[in-house]
Amino acid sequence: MLGKSSHTNWIHENYQGKITVSGNDSADAKIYQEKLIKQAILEVKKRKNNE
Template identity: 55%
Template sequence: MPKKIRELKNILRKAGFTETSGKGSHTKWSHPLLSGKIILSGKDGSDAKPYQEKDVEKALKRLREIN
């Protein structure tokens, strides 16, 4: 069962990411310790795409490696 976009956003917020609005339903997420951004698109109630879940997992893994 895929996660919802709102779940991914909550995970990123708890990990210390900050949100910047983008065009339409897109949001850009950045973290002070990581280079690059994560782009999430879709409404909060929509199912997340597999690549979106993988992007979030990779970012969290990099954060764990840094800490």
């Protein structure tokens, strides 16, 4: 039997695209997902500073 996992799509008005995080909301993000999230946060901060 295969396990059932859940995914959450995160979007932000100052980020072009979305980030899909696997697992439940209370689960830790995977290492590769942490890198994507950090990059997205930096992009949002840059866009806010340019406004």
